Amino acid sequence: MNQNQTTRLIIVAVGGQGNLLAxxxxxxxxxxxxxxxxxxxxxxMAQRGGVVESAIVFGNAESTIISDGEADILVGFEPLETxxxxxxxxxxxxxxxxxxxxxxxxxxxxxxxxxxxxxxxxLIREKTAKLIAFDAAALAKEAGSVLSVNMVLVGAMIxxxxxxxxxxxVKEIIRTKTKERFVDVNLAAFELGFSKADASS
Amino acid sequence: MTHKLLTDGPxxxxxxxxxxxxxxxxxxxxxxxxxxxxxxxxxxxxLNLFQISKQTDLYFEYxxxxxxxxxxxAAAANAGVRAMCIMKHVGVNVAADxxxxxxxxxVKGGLVILxxxxxxxxxxxxxxxxxxxxxxxxxxxxxxxxxxxAKEMVPRAFDLSEKLGEPVLLRTTTRINHSTGIVxxxxxxxxxxxxxxxxxxFNYVCVPAVSRKLHVRLLENMDRAEELAAASEFxxxxxxxxxxxxxxxVSYSYVADAVQDLxxxxxxxxxxxGFSHPVPGSLIxxxxxxxxxxLVVEEGEPYMEEAVKAFAQEAGLTLPVRGKDKDLFSxxxxxxxALVRGAMARFFGVPYSxxxxxxxxxxxxxxxxxxxxxxGCSHRATYYAVKxxxxxxxxxxxxxxxxxxxxxLPPLSMADFVVCMGASVGAACGFSKVTDKKVxxxxxxxxxxxxxxxxxxxxxxxxxxxxxVILDNSTTAMTGHQPHPGVxxxxxxxxxxxxxxxxxxxxAIGAPHVTVIKxxxxxxxxxxxxxxxxxxxxxxxxxxxACTLYxxxxxxxxxxxxxxxxxxxxxxxxxxxxxxPAFYLRNEQVMIDPDLCVGCAVCAQxxxxxxxxxxxx
Ligand code: SF4
Ligand code: SF4
Numbered sequence: 075m076n077q078n079q080t081t082r083l084i085i086v087a088v089g090g091q092g093n094l095l096a097x098x099x100x101x102x103x104x105x106x107x108x109x110x111x112x113x114x115x116x117x118x119m120a121q122r123g124g125v126v127e128s129a130i131v132f133g134n135a136e137s138t139i140i141s142d143g144e145a146d147i148l149v150g151f152e153p154l155e156t157x158x159x160x161x162x163x164x165x166x167x168x169x170x171x172x173x174x175x176x177x178x179x180x181x182x183x184x185x186x187x188x189x190x191x192x193x194x195x196x197l198i199r200e201k202t203a204k205l206i207a208f209d210a211a212a213l214a215k216e217a218g219s220v221l222s223v224n225m226v227l228v229g230a231m232i233x234x235x236x237x238x239x240x241x242x243x244v245k246e247i248i249r250t251k252t253k254e255r256f257v258d259v260n261l262a263a264f265e266l267g268f269s270k271a272d273a274s275s
Numbered sequence: 276m277t278h279k280l281l282t283d284g285p286x287x288x289x290x291x292x293x294x295x296x297x298x299x300x301x302x303x304x305x306x307x308x309x310x311x312x313x314x315x316x317x318x319x320x321x322l323n324l325f326q327i328s329k330q331t332d333l334y335f336e337y338x339x340x341x342x343x344x345x346x347x348x349a350a351a352a353n354a355g356v357r358a359m360c361i362m363k364h365v366g367v368n369v370a371a372d373x374x375x376x377x378x379x380x381x382v383k384g385g386l387v388i389l390x391x392x393x394x395x396x397x398x399x400x401x402x403x404x405x406x407x408x409x410x411x412x413x414x415x416x417x418x419x420x421x422x423x424x425a426k427e428m429v430p431r432a433f434d435l436s437e438k439l440g441e442p443v444l445l446r447t448t449t450r451i452n453h454s455t456g457i458v459x460x461x462x463x464x465x466x467x468x469x470x471x472x473x474x475x476x477f478n479y480v481c482v483p484a485v486s487r488k489l490h491v492r493l494l495e496n497m498d499r500a501e502e503l504a505a506a507s508e509f510x511x512x513x514x515x516x517x518x519x520x521x522x523x524x525v526s527y528s529y530v531a532d533a534v535q536d537l538x539x540x541x542x543x544x545x546x547x548x549g550f551s552h553p554v555p556g557s558l559i560x561x562x563x564x565x566x567x568x569x570l571v572v573e574e575g576e577p578y579m580e581e582a583v584k585a586f587a588q589e590a591g592l593t594l595p596v597r598g599k600d601k602d603l604f605s606x607x608x609x610x611x612x613a614l615v616r617g618a619m620a621r622f623f624g625v626p627y628s629x630x631x632x633x634x635x636x637x638x639x640x641x642x643x644x645x646x647x648x649x650x651g652c653s654h655r656a657t658y659y660a661v662k663x664x665x666x667x668x669x670x671x672x673x674x675x676x677x678x679x680x681x682x683x684l685p686p687l688s689m690a691d692f693v694v695c696m697g698a699s700v701g702a703a704c705g706f707s708k709v710t711d712k713k714v715x716x717x718x719x720x721x722x723x724x725x726x727x728x729x730x731x732x733x734x735x736x737x738x739x740x741x742x743x744v745i746l747d748n749s750t751t752a753m754t755g756h757q758p759h760p761g762v763x764x765x766x767x768x769x770x771x772x773x774x775x776x777x778x779x780x781x782x783a784i785g786a787p788h789v790t791v792i793k794x795x796x797x798x799x800x801x802x803x804x805x806x807x808x809x810x811x812x813x814x815x816x817x818x819x820x821a822c823t824l825y826x827x828x829x830x831x832x833x834x835x836x837x838x839x840x841x842x843x844x845x846x847x848x849x850x851x852x853x854x855x856p857a858f859y860l861r862n863e864q865v866m867i868d869p870d871l872c873v874g875c876a877v878c879a880q881x882x883x884x885x886x887x888x889x890x891x892x
Binding site: 097098113123124134135137139140141160161179180181183184188193197 | 288289290397421422450453454455456457525527528529531535609611612613614629630631632633634635637638639640641642643644645646647649678681686850851854856858859860863870
C-alpha cells in the first residue's frame with residue numbers, strides 16, 4: 075500500500091443508513107494510521123430519505139470530491155443507488171453493493187418500477203472491473219442489529235485491500251469511537267462483511 | 276464530558292468537519308459572544324458553539340432571524356467583546372440592512388460574520404455569490420480553501436477586524452463546511468466576556484450628517500484593507516512559470532491537483548486569493564506582468580475575473596484573461612477536479628484525456644429518490660386535512676422554507692409558490708387580492724418567528740382574505756432541530772429562557788379567526804380547516820404536533836406500528852393521498868413496514884374499510 079498514491083472511495087446510501095458513521099470510522103482509521111485523508115459529504119435536505127453520497131480521498135491530493143469516472147472503489151448501501159452512481163466509475167473500478175433494496179416512494183406507490191436485482195448486478199459487472207454483491211442487511215441482522223449495515227460494508231471494503239488501511243486499525247476505531255453499547259454488534263458486523271467479501275473474491 | 280473542540284492540546288490533530296474546524300477557530304480566537312439563525316450549510320458551526328456555551332463563559336444565542344442576530348452581535352462587538360455571527364448565504368440578505376450601515380459604524384471588539392454559500396444549491400433556494408456583499412458593503416472578506424485553513428482563518432479574521440475597526444466577512448462554500456479533514460489544534464485564547472460602551476453619538480448615531488463623515492472613514496479603511504490584502508499570507512503565489520492561474524476557495528484545491536496531474540508545475544504560476552475583498556490591485560498587477568496568459572478559476576460569478584481585467588487595463592496589459600466562458604467555466608453550480616483539470620488543459624494547450632466513464636445509455640430508467648417527509652410526520656397529516664377540506668375548490672398554496680417544503684411533490688402536491696423565508700404570508704396577500712382562487716399559505720413555527728409575523732400584520736391591517744396554516748412542530752426541524760422562541764426549553768433541560776406563544780402572538784396581531792388543531796385527529800382537523808376556509812378575511816390555523824423525528828430522538832415517541840388487515844379493499848386512498856413512506860406494495864397489496872411506521876394512526880383514520888389496525892403489543 076503506497077500511502078502517497080491517491081485512492082478514491084465513493085459511498086452512496088439512502089439517508090438514515092449510517093453512511094456518515096461509516097466514513098467517519100474510515101477517516102479516523104486513516105488519521106490513526108498516518109494516511110492523508112480528506113472527505114466530503116452532503117448534509118441537510120438530502121438526509122430526509124434522499125440519496126446521500128460521501129467521497130473519501132486517501133493520499134496525495136487536495137480535493138475532497140471525486141469527479142465522474144474517477145472512483146477506484148464504489149460502495150453502495152442500496153442496490154438501486156449503487157447502479158445510479160455508476161457514472162462515478164470507470165472500467166477499473168471495484169464495486170461493492172448491498173443487495174437489500176429500499177423502495178423509493180414512487181416505487182412503493184406503484185408509480186415506477188424497481189429494476190430487478192439480477193439486472194442491476196449484470197449492468198454493474200458489465201461496466202466495471204469487479205462486483206462484490208451480497209445481502210448486507212441479512213448479515214447486519216445476524217450481527218445483532220439491522221442498523222449495522224454500514225459496518226458490514228466497511229468490513230467488506232477493507233477486505234478488498236484497495237484502501238490503504240488495515241483491518242486492525244479500523245477495528246480499533248470501532249472499539250474506541252463508536253457508541254459503547256453498539257461496539258460488539260459493530261465489530262461482529264465488520265467481521266461478517268469482511269468474511270463475505272473474502273468468500274466472494 | 277468536555278466538548279472535543281475545547282481540548283487544550285496545541286499541536287493535537289483531530290478529524291474535523293469544516294464547520295467544527297470553524298467553531299474550533301472561534302474557540303482559539305477567544306470568541307466571547309455568538310449569535311445565529313440556523314441554515315444549511317452553516318448549521319453545525321452554531322450547534323457546536325451552542326454546546327460549547329453550556330461548558331464555558333461563551334454567550335451563544337439562536338436569534339429570531341439573521342438581521343436580529345447581526346444587530347445583537349454588532350452591539351456586543353461595539354462594547355468591546357469578540358463576537359461571531361453565523362448564517363447561510365441567503366441569511367445575509369435578511370441581515371443586509373444592518374450590514375451596510377454597520378460598515379460605516381465599524382466595531383471595537385472583533386466581529387466576524389460567517390456567510391456559508393451553497394453553490395449547486397444542495398439545501399438552498401438560490402446560489403447567490405456573497406462575495407458581492409463584501410464589495411457592496413466595503414467590508415474585508417476572507418475565504419478558506421480547506422478545512423484546516425478554515426480553522427486558521429478565524430483567529431486571523433478577528434485580528435483583522437480589530438486592526439481595521441470593521442466587521443470581517445468570512446465566506447465559505449458547502450464544500451468547506453461539509454468536508455472533513457485533519458486539523459491541528461492551536462493555542463486557545465481566554466475570552467474577554469464583559470465589555471463596556473462609551474457614548475459617542477457623532478460616531479454611532481447614523482443620521483445623515485454623521486453618516487457622511489463615516490462613509491469617508493469607511494473608504495479610508497478600505498484603502499488600508501487593500502494594503503493588508505496585498506501583503507496578506509492568504510494571498511500567495513506558487514510556481515514561477517508564465518501560465519497564470521488565479522483562484523479562490525475550494526477551486527484552489529482542484530487547481531493544485533490539476534497542476535500535479537497535468538504535470539505542468541514548471542510552467543504555471545498560481546495566485547491563490549484568500550483575502551478577496553478589497554481585491555489587492557498591486558499584487559494582481561505584479562502577477563499579470565509575469566504571465567503570458569491568465570485563467571481565473573472561481574465558482575459562481577466572475578467576481579475576481581472582472582477585477583483582474585480592470586487591473587490589467589489600468590496597467591496597460593493586453594494578455595488574455597479568461598474565466599467564465601462557454602468553453603471554460605460556467606457561473607452555474609459547483610466545480611469538480613476533472614472539470615478544472617479539463618479547462619486548464621484546454622486553456623493552456625496541454626494534451627489531456629478526460630476520465631473514462633462507462634456507457635450508461637442501456638440503463639433502464641431509474642426511479643428517482645427525492646427526499647421525503649418522514650413516516651408519521653405531522654406536516655403530512657396537516658396537508659391531508661387541508662387537501663380534504665379544500666376538495667372541490669380551486670386553490671393556491673404559497674409555502675415557505677422548511678421540511679414542509681418537501682410536501683410540494685406528489686402525492687401531496689401542497690406547495691405552489693416558494694421564494695424565501697417568510698414569503699408565504701406576503702405572497703398569500705397578493706394572490707388573494709388579484710385572483711378568485713382560495714389561497715391557503717403554509718409556514719413553519721420557526722419561520723413564522725423569523726419573518727412571517729410582519730406578513731400577518733400586513734394581512735390583518737389590509738384586510739386580506741386567505742387562510743394561514745402555521746405548522747407548529749416545536750422545533751426548527753430541517754436544519755437539525757434547533758430551538759426557536761416558541762419552544763419550551765425546559766424540555767431540553769435548559770433553564771433561563773422565556774417562551775413566546777404563537778397562539779398569543781396571532782391573537783394579539785388581531786387575526787379575526789384563529790383555530791388550533793391536532794393534525795393526527797383527522798376528522799376534527801378537516802372540519803376546523805373547512806370552517807377556516809369558509810371565513811371571509813384572515814383565518815389562521817395553528818397545527819400543533821411535535822416533529823416525529825425529534826420526538827423519537829428524545830425518546831418521546833410511543834410508537835406502535837400499524838398493519839393492513841385482510842379487510843383491505845384496495846381503495847388505495849392511503850397510498851394515493853397520503854403517501855407515507857412506511858407504505859409499500861407487495862403483489863399489488865398495500866403493506867406497512869413495521870420498522871418505519873411510528874403509529875401516528877392517520878392512515879387508519881382515513882381508510883374507508885377500517886382495515887388498518889395497530890399491531891398487537
Ligand atoms: S424531521 Fe420532523 S418535520 Fe422534518 S420531515 Fe421529519 S418528522 Fe417531519
Ligand atoms: S400509522 Fe400510517 S401514516 Fe402513520 S406512520 Fe404508520 S403507516 Fe404512516
